[in-house]
Amino acid sequence: xxxxxxxxxxxxxxxxxxxxxxxxxxxxxxxxxxxxxxxxxxxxxxxxxxxxxxxxxxxxxxxxxxxxxxxxxxxxxxxxxxxxxxxxxxxxxxxxxxxxxxxxxxxxxxxxxxxxxxxxxxxxxxxxxxxxxxxxxxxxxxxxxxxxxxxxxxxxxxxxxxxxxxxxxxxxxxxxxxxxxxxxxxxxxxxxxxxxxxxxxxxxxxxxxxxxxxxxxxxxxxxxxxxxxxxxxxxxxxxxxxxxxxxxxxxxxxxxxxxxxxxxxxxxxxxxxxxxxxxxxxxxxxxxxxxxxxxxxxxxxxxxxxxxxxxxxxxxxxxxxxxxxxxxxxxxxxxxxxxxxxxxxxxxxxxxxxxxxxxxxxxxxxxxxxxxxxxxxxxxx
Numbered sequence: 001x002x003x004x005x006x007x008x009x010x011x012x013x014x015x016x017x018x019x020x021x022x023x024x025x026x027x028x029x030x031x032x033x034x035x036x037x038x039x040x041x042x043x044x045x046x047x048x049x050x051x052x053x054x055x056x057x058x059x060x061x062x063x064x065x066x067x068x069x070x071x072x073x074x075x076x077x078x079x080x081x082x083x084x085x086x087x088x089x090x091x092x093x094x095x096x097x098x099x100x101x102x103x104x105x106x107x108x109x110x111x112x113x114x115x116x117x118x119x120x121x122x123x124x125x126x127x128x129x130x131x132x133x134x135x136x137x138x139x140x141x142x143x144x145x146x147x148x149x150x151x152x153x154x155x156x157x158x159x160x161x162x163x164x165x166x167x168x169x170x171x172x173x174x175x176x177x178x179x180x181x182x183x184x185x186x187x188x189x190x191x192x193x194x195x196x197x198x199x200x201x202x203x204x205x206x207x208x209x210x211x212x213x214x215x216x217x218x219x220x221x222x223x224x225x226x227x228x229x230x231x232x233x234x235x236x237x238x239x240x241x242x243x244x245x246x247x248x249x250x251x252x253x254x255x256x257x258x259x260x261x262x263x264x265x266x267x268x269x270x271x272x273x274x275x276x277x278x279x280x281x282x283x284x285x286x287x288x289x290x291x292x293x294x295x296x297x298x299x300x301x302x303x304x305x306x307x308x309x310x311x312x313x314x315x316x317x318x319x320x321x322x323x324x325x326x327x328x329x330x331x332x333x334x335x336x337x338x339x340x341x342x343x344x345x346x347x348x349x350x351x352x353x354x355x356x357x358x359x360x361x362x363x364x365x366x367x368x369x370x371x372x373x374x375x376x377x378x379x380x381x
Contacts, residue, residue, distance in 0.1 A: 005078040005088075006032050009039075012381070013133070013151035014362045015141060017065045019057030022363045023150070028067075028141065030153040031132040033080035038161050039132075040092060044171040045072035045149035046353075046376045047365045048178050049205065053277075053301060054144070055366070060304040063124045066142035067133055070096040071376075072149025073164075073174035083158045085332070090163040091170060093177050095331035096121075096145035098159040112330045117157050121146040127157055147177070150362065152381050162335045168342070171356075171378055172349050175206070176338055178326070179376065180349055183210025183275065184338070185327015186299050188218060191271045195219040198265045201241075202285050203275035204232035206352050206375050207299055209239045211273045213348055216240030222265065226257060231372040239348065261288040272296045279306045286310055292318035299324050352376045 009030045014023035033039045048071050054062040076090045086092055100106055100116035120127050124142030132155035133141035133148070146160045164173065183206065187193050199215040201208045204227040215223045216239070224243040225236035233244045243264070247257045262268045268290035274282045277300030286296040287310065296319065298308075308321075315321070329338070341347035355368045355377035365377040 008032065009153050011152035012359065013067050014069075014359070015065055015135065016055055016068050019055060019062060019064065023055075023068070023366075025360050025362060027136055028151065029134045029136070030151065030155060031134075033078060033083075033132070033155050034126070034128060035081040036083060036158045037080040037126065037155055038083060038086055038092075038158055039077045039079070039153055039155045040074045040094065040161065041077045041153055042072045042074040042149050042151065042381060044074070044174045044378055044380055045069050046174055046179075046378045047071070047362070047369060049369060050145075050178070050301065052366055052369055058303040061122050063142050065139070066124055066144050067148040067151050067154070068144045069150030070094065070145040070147040071174055071177040071179065072147060072154075073170040073177065077153060079158075085158050086161055086163045091166045091168070092161050092163050093173065093331075093335060094147040094149055094154070094156055095160045095162060096147050096178065097326040097329075097331055098146065098157065099330045099332040100159040101332075106330075112326060112328050114159065116159050117146060126155065149177075152359075159332070162332045164335060164339050165343070168339050171380065172353060173339060173342065174378065175349050175352055175376060176335065176342070179206035180210045180347070180352060181329050181338060182299060182324070182327045183207040183212075184214040184347060185329040186273060186297050186324040187211045187214025189328035190322060190324035191273070191295060191297050193218040193220050193271055196221045197270040198222040198224075200224040200226060200261055200269045200272045200285070200288060201275060202226045202273065202281050203300065204229070204236050205275060208273070208275035209235060209352070209375070211275065211299075212236060212239040212241050215271075217346065224261065224264065224269075226261075229372050235375070238351070256284075258284050258287045265290070267291065268294050270294060274298050274300050276300045277302050279308050282308050283310050286319055286321055287314055289319045294318070295320040295322055297322050297324050353378050356380065
């Protein structure tokens with residue numbers, strides 16, 4: 001791969017020129033990495049609901065034209081000056097949550113929300129304020145979530161990439177770049193579910209089902225999945241759920257999902273997780289928690305301008321509302337442990353890959369997301 005080192009590369013990418021429009025699969029130019037930057041040849045990328053959410057125009061941080069994608073894996077093609085964390089040829093996963101190990105956040109030991117590249121990442125540029133992508137007309141294209149994996153080559157900050165065991169299959173472990181890690185980490189790190197705890201998970205997509213497997217790994221006594229799609233029932237039980245409730249079908253007259261869950265669990269749940277991004281569901285998840293100690297973890301991202309609400313009494317009487325980003329996982333120092341769990345059969349990843357497509361079918365891949373039989377579509381370059 002070194003023949004391309006230091007030179008621009010022309011390659012295939014999917015460009016989002018405007019919200020609500022299909023992606024344009026075309027040739028673009030990817031510039032070489034600068035200091036503290038890494039250029040990756042992406043081999044596989046999955047499509048996450050966050051990509052669809054930004055493409056829809058609902059994302060307050062969404063900026064166009066850009067190259068979406070943040071659940072990707074590949075091989076390091078070249079590195080810029082002063083990069084000592086990865087080398088050419090390393091198998092890597094791109095990280096939308098960086099880890100610099102030096103900022104106030106990283107050093108606190110209290111959070112995985114690294115502050116090193118957050119400001120520029122949110123604007124769609126590299127840490128020096130410029131982009132590495134241009135279309136063939138010479139127009140700049142923005143980065144996305146510090147990853148932009150919907151391109152055969154991408155450039156990321158060195159704090160936004162982690163080298164992994166080269167024997168791990170890239171077409172599967174790319175999912176650890178977001179969905180699986182987010183849900184699993186929310187259960188075992190953010191909530192720190194313990195043996196015997198009761199858990200409810202709202203939304204049985206990849207993130208929700210990963211919460212389920214995390215709660216199962218921690219030996220929760222009851223894991224209730226709440227989803228309005230009965231097609232998710234079998235998956236829920238496969239990943240470790242003990243119960244499945246469809247609020248559209250399984251409630252008696254006058255019963256709410258909150259009253260149903262409180263009744264099922266003798267007063268409410270130890271932990272609930274919102275994986276829907278729906279603010280009404282977030283309220284239900286909090287209010288289904290047990291008085292005195294129940295915790296509700298918000299993982300789903302709500303649309304621009306949405307706000308959450310509940311009666312203050314819910315919090316005064318001991319319920320806790322928490323949020324979780326990337327499952328509380330520190331991507332560079334903890335990814336290796338997740339890969340090991342996967343290799344030892346403790347963490348399901350392959351089971352989430354329901355669809356596989358060549359990269360040029362990326363727009364059909366976005367359609368897959370809206371069908372009940374899809375958890376993740378993995379694209380192959």
